[in-house]
Amino acid sequence: MDKQNKKRILQRINLCSPDNYLVLDDGQRIAADCNCSLLDIEQIALEHSIVPARFKRNSLSFHEQLRLFRSRVAIIGCGGLGGRTAELLARLGVGHLILTDPDNFSESNLNRQIFCTLQTLGVNKVEVLAHEIEKINPALTCTQNINLFNKNSITGSDIVIDGLDSKEARIELSQLCQKRNIPMIHGAVKEWYGQAGIDQAPNKLISTLYPKTTGSKAPPKVLAMNVALIASLQTAEAIKILLGHNSTLQNNWLQTDLLHCEYNTIPLP
Amino acid sequence: MQVQVKLFAFFREGRFIRKDKELPTGTTAGQVVDDLDIDREEVGVLMINSRHCTFETVLQEGDIYAIFPVIGGG
Numbered sequence: 001m002d003k004q005n006k007k008r009i010l011q012r013i014n015l016c017s018p019d020n021y022l023v024l025d026d027g028q029r030i031a032a033d034c035n036c037s038l039l040d041i042e043q044i045a046l047e048h049s050i051v052p053a054r055f056k057r058n059s060l061s062f063h064e065q066l067r068l069f070r071s072r073v074a075i076i077g078c079g080g081l082g083g084r085t086a087e088l089l090a091r092l093g094v095g096h097l098i099l100t101d102p103d104n105f106s107e108s109n110l111n112r113q114i115f116c117t118l119q120t121l122g123v124n125k126v127e128v129l130a131h132e133i134e135k136i137n138p139a140l141t142c143t144q145n146i147n148l149f150n151k152n153s154i155t156g157s158d159i160v161i162d163g164l165d166s167k168e169a170r171i172e173l174s175q176l177c178q179k180r181n182i183p184m185i186h187g188a189v190k191e192w193y194g195q196a197g198i199d200q201a202p203n204k205l206i207s208t209l210y211p212k213t214t215g216s217k218a219p220p221k222v223l224a225m226n227v228a229l230i231a232s233l234q235t236a237e238a239i240k241i242l243l244g245h246n247s248t249l250q251n252n253w254l255q256t257d258l259l260h261c262e263y264n265t266i267p268l269p
Numbered sequence: 270m271q272v273q274v275k276l277f278a279f280f281r282e283g284r285f286i287r288k289d290k291e292l293p294t295g296t297t298a299g300q301v302v303d304d305l306d307i308d309r310e311e312v313g314v315l316m317i318n319s320r321h322c323t324f325e326t327v328l329q330e331g332d333i334y335a336i337f338p339v340i341g342g343g
Contacts, residue, residue: 081343165343188340193278195340208321209313210339220342255277255337260286264277266314266337269321 021053039139055093072096074157076149078125082163083114084231090133099126100145100153112224159238160184167210174206187230190220196233197253270330277337299324313339
């Protein structure tokens with residue numbers, strides 16, 4: 001976009017944002033009039049301290065909202081944890097999500113996976129998720145990978161979300177992330193119980209939680225509110241890293257027990 | 270000797286959350302796991318007094334011993 005065009009767009013944005021918030025209707029109208037995308041309009045707005053109005057109640061500064069807008073998060077596994085995390089990140093205003101999962105929604109996913117409905121049974125999870133989060137945040141860029149994850153699934157991402165469900169896959173993803181120095185936000189669930197943490201080269205979270213001696217078991221039973229809890233924790237940790245906040249989970253992991261209402265922070269070795 | 274054993278997540282079901290146990294001197298972390306009828310393949314992390322240990326670590330009088338399962342769903 002040339003400088004002149006950008007200046008013209010900014011003038012239009014300023015005219016309809018006296019309170020420094022740009023409502024969706026105005027953004028879309030300016031995009032249509034100027035023959036560009038809503039993403040272009042909101043980018044120009046954010047670069048000039050004007051925040052899209054749908055993020056008003058995030059109560060983040062425009063610097064923080066802009067940082068989220070410029071962030072890329074890779075979500076590996078788009079079932080329970082991955083799907084819910086994608087929804088939350090879209091609502092918060094993360095600009096680019098890279099979604100990876102080869103599977104389709106099946107009936108056994110209805111008890112806990114967001115956007116799994118009677119209408120989406122048999123449809124690929126990544127396709128459904130991309131379609132749904134675009135309805136939440138129309139300026140979001142979404143890369144769809146309908147395949148098992150590989151190094152391309154995380155290339156260029158600032159953060160990786162672990163939405164996987166097997167020990168072997170988690171170890172492989174952890175190794176890929178550590179090689180590229182990308183923090184991986186781990187989460188796992190079973191029945192009423194869960195855990196969350198940040199896997200990074202120095203803390204060896206995944207190799208601590210999944211020692212070689214453990215076996216791989218059948219898919220565990222999982223309750224929906226437990227998935228929502230752990231996905232929320234993963235989202236919070238991702239946002240904290242993106243915004244530069246410290247977290248106790250840099251050196252610990254969190255063990256949750258909804259049945260006994262216990263939340264324990266456990267030190268890593 | 271007396272040791273406090275703490276169980277986490279689904280290891281609590283049908284067992285306990287924490288319990289003081291009278292154990293013979295020389296008891297290892299792994300023996301307590303076996304006595305509780307916990308499958309070693311289901312164990313993720315073992316800790317004594319907030320420090321990571323192995324099945325072979327020998328427990329001492331007054332230890333607080335925590336057993337965490339592997340949680341794998343997503």
